[in-house]
Amino acid sequence: MIPSDKADRRIEPADETELADAVREAAEEGTPLEIEGGGTRTFGRPVDALATLSTARLSGIVAYSPNEMVATVKAGTPLTELQAALDEANQRFVFEPIDHHTLLGTEGKPTVGGMVAVNASGPRRFVAGACRDSLLGVRFVNGRGEIVKNGGRVMKNVTGLDLVKPMAGSFGTLGVLTEVTLKVQPKPETEATLAVRGLLEADAVTVLAHAMATSTDVTGAAHLPELTAGKVLDGALGSEPATLMRLEGFESSVHERAEKLKAMFGRLGEIETLDAERSQRLWSDIRDVKPFADQRQRPVWRLSMKPSDAHEAVMALRMEAGASAFYDWQGGLAWVRMEGGNTLSGLVRKTVAAHGGGHAMLIRATPSERRFAVPFQPQAKPLVTLEKRIRDAFDPKGILNPGKMVA
Amino acid sequence: MTSIQFLKPDPSILARRDDIVSSLRSVLPDEAVVSDPVQLRAFETDGFTAYRRLPLAVVLPSSTEEVAAVMEALARKKVPVVPRGAGTSLCGGAIPQEDAVIVSLTRMSRILEVDYPNRLARVEAGVTNLSISEAVSADGFFYAPDPSSQLACTIGGNIAMNSGGAHCLKYGVTTNNLLGVTMVLYDGTVIRLGEGELDPAGLDLLGLVCGSEGQLGLVTEAIVRLIAKPAGAQPVLFGFASSEKAGDCVADIIAAGIIPVAIEFMDKEAIAICEAFAKAGYPLDAEALLIVEVEGSDKEMADQLGRIVEIARRHDVQTIKESQSATEAALIWKGRKSAFGATGRVADYICMDGTVPLSQLAYVLKETGEIVKRYGLRAANVFHAGDGNMHPLILYDVNDPVKRQKAEDAGNDILRLCVDAGGCLTGEHGVGIEKRDLMTHQYNDTDLDQMKAVRAAFDPEWIFNPSKVFPLEGRGETDGGKASADPDTRPSPMEAAE
Structure with a gap:
């Protein structure tokens, strides 16, 4: 056929x-x-x-x-x-x-x-x-x-x-x-997001893991490295790396839990708080992979791995090829754009396997690439x-x- | 007197008993193979004690490799296999048959890995539910699904039945807390589904395996999600003049955007039984009682409870008991948690497990009362109101065969009622043998054939737990022509002794 x-x-x-x-x-x-x-x-x-x-x-x-x-x-x-x-x-x-x-x-x-x-x-x-x-x-x-x-x-x-x-x-x-x-x-009645700035990926993932080990009920845990941070909220977040934690619930409860997290992570520098309106827009940008909405000719991979493994796989990948990435799900979901324009599926899959396993799915590519690069x-x-x-x-x-x- | 049929034992398998046992001994240490009839007695039934059968043999493997070796040996001989954890199934999920070998996972009870940064634990299938939470509790974590039998039941059994518990309104059931399994297929092939990542690479086979009642393969290891413990938990108790008012109160709590961790309901009969046993201070004049539990810091809980109490007042609540201390909180829960035990003191009972849409709760409760009355019986109702999972306990006398039959019939009528009200036969106990023949009330032939085709994709010879879940009639060729029900309704050995 x-x-x-x-x-x-x-x-x-x-x-x-x-x-x-x-x-x-x-x-x-x-x-x-x-x-x-x-x-x-x-x-x-x-x-x-x-x-x-x-x-x-x-x-x-x-x-x-x-x-x-x-x-x-x-x-x-x-x-x-x-x-x-x-x-x-x-x-x-x-x-x-x-x-x-x-x-x-x-x-x-x-x-x-x-x-x-x-x-x-x-x-x-x-x-x-x-x-x-x-x-x-x-x-x-x-x-x-x-x-x-x-x-x-x-x-x-x-x-x-x-x-x-x-x-x-x-x-x-x-x-x-x-x-x-x-x-x-x-x-929920309201939401707010805390942003810790300037962290490297490994430190960001550690911060998110610590937050998830508390009773603060964080419902969003993402990390936007340099450059990708500038692509959300129409640039309003600035390009400095942002480690993001979302809290949802009743007003007083969100406030109380935010204070607890700020006390925990205050030593890492000033922590910004995004109000409900900005928090909502921020998480819909992260959800829809807004940082990679441009440069549509470049392939985008979605890596699903253990939270502590994904950033290491991305680091290894960057040693071999041009790649930008940002992280959701406490670090376990990595969105990766191949800046060289090639899908490099063999390399991507080998790297994931070498860093604790999980899987990589090719989400954005031309039809012919999707036919030959094995998207799943x-x-x-x-x-x-x-x-x-x-x-x-x-x-x-x-x-x-x-x-x-x-x- | 029993009405549930088993598959007719295959005489050619029974005749090869010695050969089968010796092939099991060739792949397992001697003490891991049980074939002495006296010792086999311990495995002849589970939590559904009205039915029992002696298995051909029982094996107690200690590793995935041993399980694989057992399956390879048995598949060649086409011997049925019944997987078994702690044997707490309430629907006969682990009851054997005369020509089957039980693979008991209880020796595989190690916690292999606890990984806090990734919030997961890798465990063997025979580990008990509660021991996972106990192992991580000091570090501030827990494993969420908490079936009433959690002290005894195994995680492998929980996966087989997709077990829930009192707190699944907030945390979900087993399938929502499972990240991976290692599983041995019918021919001894070992597969791994999930390595700790959140979604599958291909088809969601993990979702298919969870709740499959040991029909697709033998789960030997699991990766489960750990969750950070809440700062605190606090229950409040309400007494209402009618179940309608209690039901409306539940609906309004949810509509207000509050999702408590648990909403438990008890009717008048259950209140009386539990109060007599636990002396928890339950209001004996109430027609319906709710226990609502919230979680959070002291301030958060006070805030949520304030909102909940206000909603209850709008529904003419008669009694409000807020717990001022951990002791009072424990007392409120003591009555509820001892419900099954306390009921067992006053009568024998069978426990139904149908689930209905929340809007149908009051109607189904009323009709349940009518049904048991028609059979000249009584029922106590205790259930998870937040998710519509009913647990009517039908009281009867096990030594009275007529009453026992009536209790079974009433139970079946109640389950049909649940399905007709838009619900299902079983929320968390499983189909097993108990509800197998009611499956046609919920699903038509095409629905069942699709499930059976998927079952056969995993287990083409229908080796795993073949007497369960699917009605014996209408299996056609799907189970390799095995489904000739045992026409002999002779009593099982235990019944003969009665």
Whole structure:
């Protein structure tokens, strides 16, 4: 088959039944499908599809009751629509989903299904869980064109195998999500962020680890080295390295915990406090990888490692190639931009493996680089075999986003 | 008199018993293989004591390598395997069958690594839940999920059942606190999922394994998240004139943006039983009681409790007991924590575990009362109100076979009610054998077939814990044609003795 970036046929089912029919037909014909939500999260390998299957018309909030802190939504619902409903009830997603527009320069409206399919999460993930941890139930159409449900609307559920978790982050390769149920949470009264300035990466990670060892309930822990610090808050933070700790809750409580952290780290120099409005903008910039929004031709990697390991891997990488980085999740998530313009995937993966393991995912690159650089971390051999069997259990003909995660 | 069927033991396996035992002895030290019928008795049931079966043999491996060697040996002979931790399962998750070998993980109970900068601990699967928290407590950390059996239950069992506890409203359940596992597959292959990083490289297999009830493989090691202990914790107790008022109070606390670490509910029957046992000063005139716990510094707790008490007042709270000291706090919790034990003193009981949406709590409570009344029984309700996980304790007399059957039937009716109210069969105990045949009430054939296909991807011969979770009927070819239920409903050895 000749690789193409856009399939020529487009299918837009009006509802779940039509979608199931379309997938069943494709399975019978052996037609590979590219599954599309809002089209804003263009990473993973390009899919060799003969048709695009869009969830756009499966749209709308099915049930949302703020008192139960649970929302059930059709997969094609624009995220903005659900966000608006949450805002009205003063609630939020605790996992703080990343919006990939900024980093990837994509257009279109992110959908709820797309958010779940890539397990989109943000700064609060390291204490409050990822999208998969807030995902309570799913309905999806598997590769045989069957409608399957798993999980439900309740927060505790161990009834049968948990297929909800693997649906999150499977990039549409196990099934086409048609409806998802997500846990939501009341917004805190206020927030504030403390910034310790001028630390080297190793010291910053130590400071964040110490903060996390206290009872101060830090819900954001990031470090922006020189240059990247100047790229958030429209430059208002200045370019000096910034080690950032976010506190959320009731006003008096945030204040009390801020004082405690200031007393702990005061010897490191003056600690700046960002008020709620600036704190919110700061963390949405970090969430959306704003520091690397420019120079879009340069590849961006996402390293997920143990907090104490990631900065060491980045240091080692810098010895070999030009790379900029900043850190979230107490240091465990490193966003790395390759300043030389090449993806250097062999080097990146070797360096991660040599520094305690974890994995590297290529998030921003041209389609041809994404095809040949293997965007998802290659797995150990027994896992490759097992994953293959699991994929066959959902999609025996391999028609759903074929090649997206594994070539 | 028992109604739950087991798979029919495979006569060809029973006939090869000596051969199987000797092949186990060839890969394990002699004292790690139990085959003496008297010693096997200790393994014939778990926390679901109404059912019991003697296993073919029990092995007690000491390392992942030994577990892998055992699985390699058994897979070749196609012998079923039942994984076992401390055996505290309330749904029969660890009950063996006559043609199965139990792999007990209790000898693998070491804490291998504690890493504070990365807030994680690497442990063997047989370590008890509480011992992890105890090992890190002096340094200001804890492991969050706290099932009632935490003194005895193992982390491997917690992973199998995705265990929760009283504090999961804030901290989540096992799956939210698990960073990795080492697991032995049916053929002895060892895989590692997660090395301490927060998200998986490929498919979320860790999420699939957690809560899989020992059906996908044998977890031998785990990496769990550690959390810094809160500055303090303080409960407050409320008595209400009706469960509706208590339920509305819970909803309003949450709506106010307060997320307490625990919201526990007890009904009148449970209050009476617990008060008689614990003398905790519970209000005997209340129809419903809430224990709400908050965390933080003294000032933060006072602030939160102030808001919570004000909300309770808006719902005509009759009794408010705030704890002024650690002793008073412990007393408030003593009644709740002894609920199961105290109930066991007044009657035998079976404990249900359905979970319902919060808005359905009052309705399901009322209907639960009607159901048990219909069967001429009583029930005490104690549960986690913040997450809708109900725990009706149906009281009966174990020596009265008619009452026992009625209690089981009432329990099944209650679980169907939970599902019909938009909830599920089990929140944290698991399906096991107990709720296996109710699975079709929550899931249709396509839903179940998808799960079974995934199960078969891990374990194509259905070697792991085959009598559990999936109804024996309708397995078709998915389990290699094994699913012929034992038509013989003869009593198990223990019942025969009764």
